[in-house]
Amino acid sequence: xxxxxxxxxxxxxxxxxxxxxxxxxxxxxxxxxxxxxxxxxxxxxxxxxxxxxxxxxxxxxxxxxxxxxxxxxxxxxxxxxxxxxxxxxxxxxxxxxxxxxxxxxxxxxxxxxxxxxxxxxxxxxxxxxxxxxxxxxxxxxxxxxxxxxxxxxxxxxxxxxxxxxxxxxxxxxxxxxxxxxxxxxxxxxxxxxxxxxxxxxxxxxxxxxxxxxxxxxxxxxxxxxxxxxxxxxxxxxxxxxxxxxxxxxxxxxxxxxxxxxxxxxxxxxxxxxxxxxxxxxxxxxxxxxxxxxxxxxxxxxxxxxxxxxxxxxxxxxxxxxxxxxxxxxxxxxxxxxxxxxxxxxxxx
Amino acid sequence: xxxxxxxxxxxxxxxxxxxxxxxxxxxxxxxxxxxxxxxxxxxxxxxxxxxxxxxxxxxxxxxxxxxxxxxxxxxxxxxxxxxxxxxxxxxxxxxxxxxxxxxxxxxxxxxxxxxxxxxxxxxxxxxxxxxxxxxxxxxxxxxxxxxxxxxxxxxxxxxxxxxxxxxxxxxxxxxxxxxxxxxxxxxxxxxxxxxxxxxxxxxxxxxxxxxxxxxxxxxxxxxxxxxxxxxxxxxxxxxxxxxxxxxxxxxxxxxxxxxxxxxxxxxxxxxxxxxxxxxxxxxxxxxxxxxxxxxxxxxxxx
Amino acid sequence: xxxxxxxxxxxxxxxxxxxxxxxxxxxxxxxxxxxxxxxxxxxxxxxxxxxxxxxxxxxxxxxxxxxxxxxxxxxxxxxxxxxxxxxxxxxxxxxxxxxxxxxxxxxxxxxxxxxxxxxxxxxxxxxxxxxxxxxxxxxxxxxxxxxxxxxxxxxxxxxxxxxxxxxxxxxxxxxxxxxxxxxxxxxxxxxxxxxxxxxxxxxxxxxxxxxxxxxxxxxxxxxxxxxxxxxxxxxxxxxxxxxxxxxxxxxxxxxxxxxxxxxxx
Numbered sequence: 065x066x067x068x069x070x071x072x073x074x075x076x077x078x079x080x081x082x083x084x085x086x087x088x089x090x091x092x093x094x095x096x097x098x099x100x101x102x103x104x105x106x107x108x109x110x111x112x113x114x115x116x117x118x119x120x121x122x123x124x125x126x127x128x129x130x131x132x133x134x135x136x137x138x139x140x141x142x143x144x145x146x147x148x149x150x151x152x153x154x155x156x157x158x159x160x161x162x163x164x165x166x167x168x169x170x171x172x173x174x175x176x177x178x179x180x181x182x183x184x185x186x187x188x189x190x191x192x193x194x195x196x197x198x199x200x201x202x203x204x205x206x207x208x209x210x211x212x213x214x215x216x217x218x219x220x221x222x223x224x225x226x227x228x229x230x231x232x233x234x235x236x237x238x239x240x241x242x243x244x245x246x247x248x249x250x251x252x253x254x255x256x257x258x259x260x261x262x263x264x265x266x267x268x269x270x271x272x273x274x275x276x277x278x279x280x281x282x283x284x285x286x287x288x289x290x291x292x293x294x295x296x297x298x299x300x301x302x303x304x305x306x307x308x309x310x311x312x313x314x315x316x317x318x319x320x321x322x323x324x325x326x327x328x329x330x331x332x333x334x335x336x337x338x339x340x341x342x343x344x345x346x347x348x349x350x351x352x353x354x355x356x357x358x359x360x361x362x363x364x365x366x367x368x369x370x371x372x373x374x375x376x377x378x379x380x381x382x383x384x385x386x387x388x389x390x391x392x393x394x395x396x397x398x399x400x401x402x403x404x405x406x407x408x409x410x411x412x
Numbered sequence: 413x414x415x416x417x418x419x420x421x422x423x424x425x426x427x428x429x430x431x432x433x434x435x436x437x438x439x440x441x442x443x444x445x446x447x448x449x450x451x452x453x454x455x456x457x458x459x460x461x462x463x464x465x466x467x468x469x470x471x472x473x474x475x476x477x478x479x480x481x482x483x484x485x486x487x488x489x490x491x492x493x494x495x496x497x498x499x500x501x502x503x504x505x506x507x508x509x510x511x512x513x514x515x516x517x518x519x520x521x522x523x524x525x526x527x528x529x530x531x532x533x534x535x536x537x538x539x540x541x542x543x544x545x546x547x548x549x550x551x552x553x554x555x556x557x558x559x560x561x562x563x564x565x566x567x568x569x570x571x572x573x574x575x576x577x578x579x580x581x582x583x584x585x586x587x588x589x590x591x592x593x594x595x596x597x598x599x600x601x602x603x604x605x606x607x608x609x610x611x612x613x614x615x616x617x618x619x620x621x622x623x624x625x626x627x628x629x630x631x632x633x634x635x636x637x638x639x640x641x642x643x644x645x646x647x648x649x650x651x652x653x654x655x656x657x658x659x660x661x662x663x664x665x666x667x668x669x670x671x672x673x674x675x676x677x678x679x680x681x682x683x684x685x686x687x688x689x690x691x692x693x694x695x696x697x698x699x700x701x702x703x704x705x706x707x708x709x710x711x712x713x714x
Numbered sequence: 715x716x717x718x719x720x721x722x723x724x725x726x727x728x729x730x731x732x733x734x735x736x737x738x739x740x741x742x743x744x745x746x747x748x749x750x751x752x753x754x755x756x757x758x759x760x761x762x763x764x765x766x767x768x769x770x771x772x773x774x775x776x777x778x779x780x781x782x783x784x785x786x787x788x789x790x791x792x793x794x795x796x797x798x799x800x801x802x803x804x805x806x807x808x809x810x811x812x813x814x815x816x817x818x819x820x821x822x823x824x825x826x827x828x829x830x831x832x833x834x835x836x837x838x839x840x841x842x843x844x845x846x847x848x849x850x851x852x853x854x855x856x857x858x859x860x861x862x863x864x865x866x867x868x869x870x871x872x873x874x875x876x877x878x879x880x881x882x883x884x885x886x887x888x889x890x891x892x893x894x895x896x897x898x899x900x901x902x903x904x905x906x907x908x909x910x911x912x913x914x915x916x917x918x919x920x921x922x923x924x925x926x927x928x929x930x931x932x933x934x935x936x937x938x939x940x941x942x943x944x945x946x947x948x949x950x951x952x953x954x955x956x957x958x959x960x961x962x963x964x965x966x967x968x969x970x971x972x973x974x975x976x977x978x979x
Contacts, residue, residue, distance in 0.1 A: 079708070130542055132707040154545035164536025169447040181439035182544035182551070184428040210450065226540070453880040464887040469747040471897040474904055475767065476751040480760040489751045504751075620729035620736075627739040636747035 068234060068266050069104035069127065073136035076122050076290075096122040098290040099136065104268060109260040111281030111298075112270040113381060119290040120270045121160075124236055127268070128158055141234060154183070157232035159240050163219030165226070172207035172214070172222050173198070176229055183230035190229075197225040200255065216243040224252060228259075234266045235259065241276065256280060274381045286385055293388045301384045309353035311360055315372040317344040324363040330356050343372075353377065433550050440554025441561075448562070458520065458562070459569035465512035466574060469636040470505050494638045496670040503667060506580040510666060511635040513570040514659040517563040517594070518633065519626055521601045524559035525552070526608030527622060533613070548702075549695075556602055567594075582666050589665035589676060596680070597658030599687035603694030604654060610694075610701035633659045639672070654686045733822070737776075737830050744768050744896055745837055758839055763931065765838035770927040771895035773827040777820075777853070778860050778889060778919060782882050784819045785864035816861065844932040852929060852945070855952030856922035862955025863919075869966030893920040899936040910937075918951040 076097040096119050104110045112120045125131035127138055129149045138145045141155035159165075166175050173194060180190040198207045201221050206214060211222065220243055227235060237256065241249035257280060259265045271277055277284050278298045286294040286301075294301055317336075325348055326334050333349040350356050353376035364371055448454055477486035487502030494500050501507060532538035541551065571582055608625065615621060632639070632650040639650045639660075650656045651672055660672040661679050673679040748764050835841040867882065874881065889895065892913045894902050899920075903910045914920045915937055925944045928935040938944040 128543055130539055130706070132703070134707075150545045150547070153543060156543065158543045160543070161536055161539050165540035167443065167447065167537055168535070169450045170443060174443065174446065178439055178443050179540065179544065181435050182541065182546040184432040184436070184545065186432070187435060451880070453884075457880045457883060460884075461887065464891055467891055468896050469744070469750075471891075471894075471901040471905060472744060472748050472764075472768070473751045474901040475897045476748045476764055478900065478904075479763055480752050480756040484753070486751055489753055492753065493750055615728065620732035624732040624735050624739070627736050627743075631739050631743055636743055637750040641746055641749055 066106050067103035068106045068108075068142075069102075069110075069138065069140050069268070071100055071102045071123075071127070071136070071138040074100040074123070074126060074133050074138055075135045076119075076126060076131065077134045096290050097126070097133070100287075100290070100292055102285055102292060102295065104266060106266055107260070107264045108282045109256070109267045109269060109280050111277040111284040112268060112287060113272075113274070113277055113284055113385070114270075114287035115272075115385075118287045120287055121238060122290075123287065124160065124238055124268065124270065128156055128160065128236055129153055130160075154230075155232055156234050156236060157227040157230060158236040158238075159223050159227040160236060160238045162223055162239070162242065163214075163216060165223055166211045166219060168212040169210055171210050172203055172225075175211060175222060176225060179226050180229045185230050193229060193231070197228055201225050217245055217248055220244055221248065221252075224255075232265075234268070236268045238270045239272065240269075241271075241273070253280060277381055284381060286381070286388070288385070288389050294384055298381060301381060304384070309350055309377055311346075311348040311350065311353045311357060311374065311376045313346040313348065313360075313364065313371060313374045315343060315364075316370040317346060317364065318368050321364050321367045321369045322346070324367050325360055328356060328359050328363060331360075428546075433547075436546050436550040437554040437557065440551050441557045444555065444558040445561075455562070455565065458516065458566040459573065462509070462512040462516040462566070462570035463574045463577060465515065465635070466505070466508040466578070469508045470578065473504055473508075494640070494669075496638070496640055497674075499668070499670040501667040501669050503580060505578040506575075506582060507663060507667060508636060509571065509574040509578060509580065510582065510663045511633070511659060513567050513574065514594075514655075514662055515630055515633060515635045516570060517567050518601060518629060518655045518658075520563040520566060521559050521598070522605050522608050522626070522629070523622070524562060525556055525602065525605035526612060528552075528555050529609045530612045548699075552606075556605075559605075560598060584666060586665035586668060590662045593658055593661030593665060593680070593683065596683050596687050597654060597661070600654035600683070600690035601658070603690030603692070606691075606694035606698040610698045613701055613705055629653075629655060632656055635659070654683065654690060657683050657686065730822070733826060734829060737826050738833060741769065741772065741830055741834055744772075745834070762838045762841055765834045766841045766931050767898055767927060768896050769830055769834040769841065770930050771893075771897075771923050772830060774853075774856060774893075774919070774923045774926055775886075775890060775895040776823055776827055776830070777857050778863075779886050780819050780823045781816055781857065781860040781864045782867055782885060785816050785861070785868050816864070820857065842931045845929045849926055849929045852922065852926045852948055855948050856919075856926065858953070859918055859922065859948070859951035859955040862957070862959030865956065865959030865963040869963035872967055872970045889917070889919050893917055893923045895923055899924065918947065918955070921947045921951070 074097055075095070078094045078096055080092045080094060100119075100123060112123070114120050122131065126133050127140055127145060129145055129152050132146060140152045143151040143155065145152055167178065170178065176194045176197065177190060180193065181187075185193060198204055201224065203218075203221060203225065206218055207222075211219060214222065220240065224237075224240055227237070240256075241252055244252065253276065256267060256269070260267050260280075267280075269277070269280060281298060283295065283297050284301060285292050294304075296304070322334050322336055325331060325346070328350075330351040331348060332351070335347045335349075337345045337347075339345070348360060350360075357374075357376050361371065361374065473486045473490060477484055477489050481489045485502070487504050490504040490507070491500040491502045529538065532541060574580075575582055608622075611625075612622065632646075632653050633655045634642075634650065639647050639656060642650060657672060657679055661676070661683065663669065664671045664679070665676065671679040673682050745765070745768070748768070752761065831841065867885070870881070891902075892909065894914065899910055899914060902914065920937055921944050924935045924937045925941070925948050928941065928944075935941055935944045938947065
């Protein structure tokens with residue numbers, strides 16, 4: 065596959081000043097990106113995962129020419145981000161700053177018209193495109209009102225529409241579903257999927273929500289402290305994790321079931337908790353619950369068990385992150401949460 | 413090695429021609445007009461402000477004439493004190509009104525153009541602007557056109573209302589020349605506004621500094637007095653300032669008093685030279701500052 | 715909250731210095747404007763009189779301006795930042811919140827006022843400075859009265875939102891002219907007696923300016939029949955205005971909470 069975005073040894077350093085109570089202001093050097101290398105292929109939906117302060121937004125800002133890198137370079141749609149900025153921008157549709165990138169005293173329609181003109185979309189095309197987007201995103205009820213009267217979710221939808229105004233081949237979405245309600249977020253993800261699968265758009269999608277990345281992205285890069293620490297398809301990343309899973313099972317479970325399950329290769333340990341009413345609860349620790357689940361069920365039912373509840377705990381991309389970094393995805397990069405390395409969330 | 417694929421750019425034009433650029437200017441201009449008309453009272457305030465500004469030194473002049481001039485006519489005192497090359501005016505009210513109205517034009521241009529970037533930063537739309545492939549110069553052309561229109565509206569209303577209030581008549585044979593000074597003076601103002609804007613982008617505590625810069629301008633322009641009253645070194649500095657030459661030109665044309673550079677031609681020549689140099693310099697300073705900012709912290713950081 | 719305000723101010727040294735420079739320039743402009751009318755060889759005493767009229771009126775204008783901006787407009791800033799609702803959710807007294815905003819600022823304004831007086835004094839060769847104690851009392855009651863105006867303005871800001879910015883600018887310039895901050899009322903009367911009798915006399919701020927200036931210069935006040943009457947007006951203004959102002963603010967704020975527009979901006 066051909067790369068439509070290529071990043072080569074991209075680094076970005078910020079020089080800031082900070083002051084702690086009672087102390088003088090000190091200069092501080094923050095390396096937001098360290099020699100980042102990656103390719104995004106044509107028609108790919110590429111996810112960028114990482115905690116706050118990891119460098120996701122810095123990377124996106126460099127690729128969208130908002131920020132100039134300290135060293136290294138990148139090409140977007142065949143154009144260099146420093147030497148051919150206008151051509152790079154003309155190839156992109158971006159939703160980076162959410163609701164903040166809109167003019168509050170203009171109506172929704174006027175905002176789309178304004179930005180359409182800035183993207184050099186011809187006037188007649190622009191009018192039709194705006195009608196199309198308003199219809200697609202169901203903005204009819206409020207597109208004629210000034211943005212200051214919109215709710216947060218409505219502003220995000222308009223910002224999303226703005227990103228599509230020029231029908232660019234490459235789209236950058238930075239946490240587009242934040243502040244949206246569940247149905248709207250779901251609908252937006254459906255549209256993102258359609259843009260990617262049906263129209264062949266290349267999408268770079270950043271999110272905190274693992275299920276979004278797993279649902280939408282062909283490949284995911286996990287970024288932490290300015291470096292790519294993992295890159296691959298969601299399944300490949302999860303499969304790369306060797307760790308113990310837990311399967312929880314409840315029901316009427318004869319004593320013989322425990323021994324049968326223990327004898328399955330890959331099962332490390334089975335713990336039993338019996339209830340007074342004759343029912344029991346098992347916790348099966350094994351290497352790969354996804355792989356072993358059918359055999360566990362067969363061992364239980366084949367020995368007279370009546371299963372009322374069974375729940376394998378899936379590997380998530382958060383588990384991948386925790387394994388690689390020892391921290392949770394939800395934790396700010398500047399703070400380190402001391403957790404057992406490689407423990408993941410599998411232990412119940 | 414470059415990315416291997418280049419996809420088409422969707423609806424956006426690959427090489428925007430003059431029509432697309434004109435469309436940008438038109439859209440930005442109209443958007444700004446729509447925005448300001450949705451702020452109740454803004455335009456009215458701008459037109460009333462010069463009248464209030466002018467009223468204060470007029471009343472002060474009346475006070476001084478009564479208390480220090482032994483009750484002499486304030487116009488005569490003003491003429492005697494401000495005579496240069498045997499030319500002076502007793503029409504101190506019109507003098508103050510023209511100074512205040514021109515200062516409003518200068519101030520509006522600086523605020524609307526120079527502060528434009530800062531305002532976009534604060535509202536978060538600057539990044540949206542920088543994400544678009546449009547050249548900044550065309551967006552600025554739209555903003556400048558809008559600023560020019562707003563400044564002219566404020567100037568005309570201020571002169572019209574102020575003339576009625578102070579019972580003065582600015583419409584004489586010198587009006588044409590005054591308009592020429594105003595029109596040429598806009599160009600170096602544009603350049604100054606860019607330098608202003610570059611400065612604003614760098615320092616984040618913009619509001620207080622803008623206020624001070626505004627008053628420095630008013631002081632050096634001689635809004636309420638001829639700059640010949642200032643100490644020599646200040647006169648030299650003030651004379652190199654495009655708004656000063658513009659204000660002086662407008663006043664001298666209408667009131668038939670001495671020009672800062674001895675004659676109308678002299679002052680016009682200096683203003684034309686400023687009109688050539690200052691905009692180019694101003695835009696260069698703006699571009700360099702903007703690029704440095706993008707390398708350092710990005711334009712959205714405020 | 716005052717500490718927060720002082721801390722905010724100390725973190726912006728440029729803003730602090732800029733204020734002093736601004737005051738210096740505004741006064742310099744008016745002094746040069748008056749110079750444009752001053753005949754050669756005129757009596758320096760009269761020059762000091764003019765200087766005193768400019769600067770003492772300016773001092774009152776400074777306190778009024780900062781009180782309006784800092785109480786009234788800061789409510790607007792809280793609205794746009796989204797912190798107004800948080801402030802209302804906290805148990806802190808709203809009255810204390812409003813007052814705290816201005817207390818810290820009054821210290822800076824006091825410093826600016828002293829600077830302005832010293833500067834003009836240096837330029838004109840000294841200023842008349844009589845009855846400083848009484849002038850200070852007048853100032854205290856005047857500022858108290860300005861607080862009431864500011865409270866009303868703060869309530870209006872919650873309702874008018876961004877239009878409030880233009881309103882405060884308008885009010886500043888309205889008072890500059892009609893309360894004759896830079897010139898005596900006699901000059902305003904010469905321009906139009908109707909302005910003085912129809913407008914200026916009805917503004918409590920006019921009496922603050924007139925009394926403060928007259929007390930320091932040692933002259934008869936221009937508006938009222940006597941110094942005692944004008945002093946009484948200023949004292950009553952200082953006592954009643956904050957009460958009326960705060961009551962009005964509460965009514966307007968309650969209305970916004972009922973309508974659900976407190977957080978809207």
